[in-house]
Amino acid sequence: MRKSILTRFRSIRTSMIVSFATLIIFALLTFLVLSLRYTESTVLENSTEYTSQLIGQVNNDIDSYINYMENLSFIVANNTDVRDYLFAENLTEQRKNQLQERITALFENVKDTRGDITNIAVIPQTREPLINNGVERLNPYVDVKELSWYQEALKARGEAAISSSHVQNAVQEHYDWVVTLSRYISNRVTPEIGGVFFVDLNYNAIQDLCERISLGNKGYIYILDQSGAIVYHPQQQLIYSGMKQELLSEVMETEESSFLTEDGKLYTISRSEATGWTVVGVSYVSELMAGADSARLVYALTALVLFAAALALAYLLSREITKPIQRLQGSMKEVERGNFDNAAIQVWDDNEIGSLSRSFNIMTEEIQKLMKQSEREQRAKRKYELRVLQSQISPHFLYNTLDSIIWMAEWGKNQEVVTMTSSLARLLRRTISNEQELVTIAEEIDCTEAYLTIQKMRYKDKLEYEIELEDGIGREKIVKLVLQPLVENAIYHGIKYKEGRGLIQIRVFCQDDCIVLQVEDDGKGMDEETLAHIFEQHIRDTRSNGVGVNNVNERIRLFYGAEYGLSFKSEPEKGTTATIWIPLGKDGENHDNE
Amino acid sequence: MSKKKTRFCLAAAAGLLLLGGGILYAKKESDAVRVQNIVLIQKALDDTDFWTSVYQGGRMAAVEYNANLTVKGPANERQVVEQNQMILEAIAAKPDAIVLCPCSSEETMPYAEAIEKAGIRLIIADSTMDEELGSAVVATDNYEAGYKLGSYMKQFVKEDTQIGIVGHVKGSSTATGREAGFRAGLEEKASQVAEIVFCNSDTDKAYAQTLDLLERYPGMDMIVGLNEYSAVGAARAVRKLGIEDVVCMGGIDSSTEQIQFLEAGVFEALVVQKPFNMGYLAVEAAVETVKGEHVEKNIDSGSELITRENMYTEENQKLLFPVTK
Numbered sequence: 001m002r003k004s005i006l007t008r009f010r011s012i013r014t015s016m017i018v019s020f021a022t023l024i025i026f027a028l029l030t031f032l033v034l035s036l037r038y039t040e041s042t043v044l045e046n047s048t049e050y051t052s053q054l055i056g057q058v059n060n061d062i063d064s065y066i067n068y069m070e071n072l073s074f075i076v077a078n079n080t081d082v083r084d085y086l087f088a089e090n091l092t093e094q095r096k097n098q099l100q101e102r103i104t105a106l107f108e109n110v111k112d113t114r115g116d117i118t119n120i121a122v123i124p125q126t127r128e129p130l131i132n133n134g135v136e137r138l139n140p141y142v143d144v145k146e147l148s149w150y151q152e153a154l155k156a157r158g159e160a161a162i163s164s165s166h167v168q169n170a171v172q173e174h175y176d177w178v179v180t181l182s183r184y185i186s187n188r189v190t191p192e193i194g195g196v197f198f199v200d201l202n203y204n205a206i207q208d209l210c211e212r213i214s215l216g217n218k219g220y221i222y223i224l225d226q227s228g229a230i231v232y233h234p235q236q237q238l239i240y241s242g243m244k245q246e247l248l249s250e251v252m253e254t255e256e257s258s259f260l261t262e263d264g265k266l267y268t269i270s271r272s273e274a275t276g277w278t279v280v281g282v283s284y285v286s287e288l289m290a291g292a293d294s295a296r297l298v299y300a301l302t303a304l305v306l307f308a309a310a311l312a313l314a315y316l317l318s319r320e321i322t323k324p325i326q327r328l329q330g331s332m333k334e335v336e337r338g339n340f341d342n343a344a345i346q347v348w349d350d351n352e353i354g355s356l357s358r359s360f361n362i363m364t365e366e367i368q369k370l371m372k373q374s375e376r377e378q379r380a381k382r383k384y385e386l387r388v389l390q391s392q393i394s395p396h397f398l399y400n401t402l403d404s405i406i407w408m409a410e411w412g413k414n415q416e417v418v419t420m421t422s423s424l425a426r427l428l429r430r431t432i433s434n435e436q437e438l439v440t441i442a443e444e445i446d447c448t449e450a451y452l453t454i455q456k457m458r459y460k461d462k463l464e465y466e467i468e469l470e471d472g473i474g475r476e477k478i479v480k481l482v483l484q485p486l487v488e489n490a491i492y493h494g495i496k497y498k499e500g501r502g503l504i505q506i507r508v509f510c511q512d513d514c515i516v517l518q519v520e521d522d523g524k525g526m527d528e529e530t531l532a533h534i535f536e537q538h539i540r541d542t543r544s545n546g547v548g549v550n551n552v553n554e555r556i557r558l559f560y561g562a563e564y565g566l567s568f569k570s571e572p573e574k575g576t577t578a579t580i581w582i583p584l585g586k587d588g589e590n591h592d593n594e
Numbered sequence: 595m596s597k598k599k600t601r602f603c604l605a606a607a608a609g610l611l612l613l614g615g616g617i618l619y620a621k622k623e624s625d626a627v628r629v630q631n632i633v634l635i636q637k638a639l640d641d642t643d644f645w646t647s648v649y650q651g652g653r654m655a656a657v658e659y660n661a662n663l664t665v666k667g668p669a670n671e672r673q674v675v676e677q678n679q680m681i682l683e684a685i686a687a688k689p690d691a692i693v694l695c696p697c698s699s700e701e702t703m704p705y706a707e708a709i710e711k712a713g714i715r716l717i718i719a720d721s722t723m724d725e726e727l728g729s730a731v732v733a734t735d736n737y738e739a740g741y742k743l744g745s746y747m748k749q750f751v752k753e754d755t756q757i758g759i760v761g762h763v764k765g766s767s768t769a770t771g772r773e774a775g776f777r778a779g780l781e782e783k784a785s786q787v788a789e790i791v792f793c794n795s796d797t798d799k800a801y802a803q804t805l806d807l808l809e810r811y812p813g814m815d816m817i818v819g820l821n822e823y824s825a826v827g828a829a830r831a832v833r834k835l836g837i838e839d840v841v842c843m844g845g846i847d848s849s850t851e852q853i854q855f856l857e858a859g860v861f862e863a864l865v866v867q868k869p870f871n872m873g874y875l876a877v878e879a880a881v882e883t884v885k886g887e888h889v890e891k892n893i894d895s896g897s898e899l900i901t902r903e904n905m906y907t908e909e910n911q912k913l914l915f916p917v918t919k
Contacts, residue, residue: 139857140858141854141857141858141859142857164908166906166908166911167906167911167914167915169857169906173854175850175853175914175915177915177917203917204917207917217657217660218657218658218660229908230908234654235654236912237651237868237870237871237912237913238654238870238871238874240908240909240912240913241868241871241896243871243874243875304613
């Protein structure tokens with residue numbers, strides 16, 4: 001089966017955070033792309049409009065220059081002094097000088113008020129030309145009538161003609177860059193006699209206009225005249241040298257007011273009705289987008305911050321959502337360890353996890369019940385086993401004892417018969433008839449003493465015994481019938497084979513939170529091999545009362561735990577000591593409480 | 595969840611923010627790096643059209659390539675010591691590149707070497723030096739300029755024409771190149787060159803030398819000046835003698851006086867350099883060198899033959915009359 005991507009993570013929570021993060025990233029990226037696109041198109045739109053306004057302003061400024069020059073030409077053309085100077089016949093020398101003075105005064109006045117006027121002059125066909133202050137002369141090496149602005153003025157028939165930018169070489173010693181407005185002045189009386197008036201606008205005025213406007217660091221403005229020739233271009237020389245290319249015919253031909261080139265330049269175009277000139281603004285998209293760049297950065301940072309915040313939120317939310325699951329998981333681990341007591345979960349939610357928890361609670365309860373039941377059954381079974389083990393007192397012992405009683409009765413030893421019979425009765429009551437699993441140590445010793453009494457009487461002087469019981473232990477409880485088998489073992493395997501009188505010492509005392517029961521004999525003892533195999537005697541010694549040492553050991557361990565039990569210490573021909581360890585004060589509190 | 599994971603998440607968030615900040619910082623850094631500082635050291639920082647145009651061209655390139663251009667230069671072209679001092683000042687300012695128009699092909703050498711030793715990119719402009727230095731040399735191809743003049747003047751050379759050449763500095767790379775080019779342009783008529791004199795870029799000396807030449811060679815009817823000073827001096831002499839209709843003249847460079855002589859018909863033709871292009875190309879080469887781009891070793895800033903007829907065309911009037919303020 002293929003694992004789904006999400007379940008590959010170790011926890012649901014990680015899966016949740018990862019899914020959240022993926023969703024958030026997707027949403028943020030979409031948002032980023034859309035807003036960046038939108039910003040870019042907005043920036044471009046705004047820039048186009050802004051540039052349009054700027055170059056429109058340039059065009060207006062140029063128009064106002066031209067308008068001024070045109071008005072000036074109109075005023076001069078209609079000035080009576082000028083008309084007299086041009087058209088009056090038979091002027092006296094004095095009158096001519098007077099007119100010259102007045103006209104040049106007018107020119108000077110204009111030049112003084114307008115710094116951007118380089119030259120203002122009238123060139124009559126018949127009389128001396130008047131230039132600026134009247135002192136300046138025409139360039140002697142140039143035929144002014146051949147100059148293009150002069151020709152254009154004639155062609156315009158009284159209308160104003162506007163030149164492109166050029167070097168004005170009509171005035172001696174001066175080579176200024178200007179834009180010339182020229183006008184042919186004539187009158188109706190003598191249309192063939194007239195003159196050309198021209199006024200030069202300093203080229204710097206136009207250059208300043210264009211340079212003043214900033215279209216970013218690299219952007220620039222250029223101007224074309226009606227024929228498509230360059231009036232102003234910051235890189236004019238480079239273009240003439242072929243080092244730079246500029247879109248000239250494209251700009252002249254296009255109907256659009258702006259267009260984008262493939263190399264990322266935005267051309268914005270404005271045409272003037274008055275001059276016929278075209279002002280073109282060139283801005284670099286990369287520069288326009290510089291603002292968009294910072295916007296981009298802000299967007300990206302915002303997205304990052306949002307992402308971080310969302311991640312933190314996802315972290316917290318997932319904790320809230322998975323908390324019940326984790327509680328359930330923790331609880332299940334407890335159950336796994338067998339700890340049912342704290343397994344139950346408090347259910348707050350009404351969702352799937354709530355119902356899951358409820359089911360879990362019911363399930364653990366059920367399991368707990370079943371386990372307790374099984375425990376009870378186990379205990380009952382063990383008890384039954386114990387009982388089986390306990391109840392098997394050897395019939396041979398009973399026969400022998402009864403035989404002894406018979407013989408003693410025959411011999412009229414009434415006292416002994418009574419003692420032995422009562423001892424047997426005590427022994428039988430303790431071993432067989434008692435239902436209880438546990439007895440007090442005193443009772444156990446009583447039982448053992450009854451047995452010892454019987455055996456002592458049977459073996460006459462061959463057996464002696466001593467019992468030492470530490471004070472206060474008599475009331476402690478012990479699994480019954482553990483001492484008697486040891487005593488029996490001591491008699492049949494120790495004392496019986498001993499020459500002369502044997503002594504069995506029984507000691508019960510406390511040591512290290514334990515009750516120690518010792519049965520020591522001074523009989524034949526055991527070699528090491530016998531000792532090593534002492535608990536393996538599965539075959540019943542038919543002469544014993546049937547409860548072997550192995551049985552005793554088993555029962556103690558079964559009841560108190562594996563750390564307790566029976567141990568032997570023996571030395572051949574010296575005797576054997578059997579020792580039982582059981583816990584002090586642990587009279588079956590866990591086991592006998594049903 | 596575990597504290598470890600909490601820490602991981604916080605670290606991740608902090609990492610993202612740091613990344614963002616890093617991008618911002620790196621961007622600003624790279625923006626700052628993009629502006630280059632370039633120093634242009636001219637032969638002279640005067641108001642002549644030539645050096646004004648060189649600067650204007652350089653500034654144009656600086657604006658285009660987003661570089662920071664500073665201009666320096668002594669009061670006139672003969673102040674070699676002052677220029678060398680300015681080179682040291684420029685080195686101390688640690689620019690990315692220096693565009694140097696050396697006043698002397700010899701005395702400027704150690705200072706030009708110092709520029710390169712300081713790890714500053716060097717572009718030589720206008721004139722070459724005795725040894726090949728710098729990443730590129732941006733100059734008028736003098737041979738080409740001379741050749742253009744020679745091949746144009748050839749048409750006026752008659753059987754018995756004697757040609758005089760007024761050079762500027764003997765042995766200088768510009769003078770040698772222009773002379774060789776001029777002779778080559780004349781082709782088979784090069785043999786009619788009677789004499790070449792050198793005026794040491796002194797107009798008055800050129801004037802005197804021309805008078806002397808005309809005296810010694812009464813039949814001399816063609817004189818060319820190889821730079822502004824020699825051409826103007828020669829033209830003044832010819833005009834002084836009033837023989838401009840007899841003597842056919844040509845020159846290199848385009849001062850206002852030369853243009854007036856051209857207009858007046860004293861000069862048949864002038865070969866003009868393109869100082870604006872020179873400045874532009876030099877700064878452009880500097881920017882590209884600093885960026886590590888490939889730059890041609892020798893860049894010709896170009897020249898143009900101007901006659902009375904074509905001097906006011908749209909293209910040529912820009913060359914002859916730079917717009918000044």
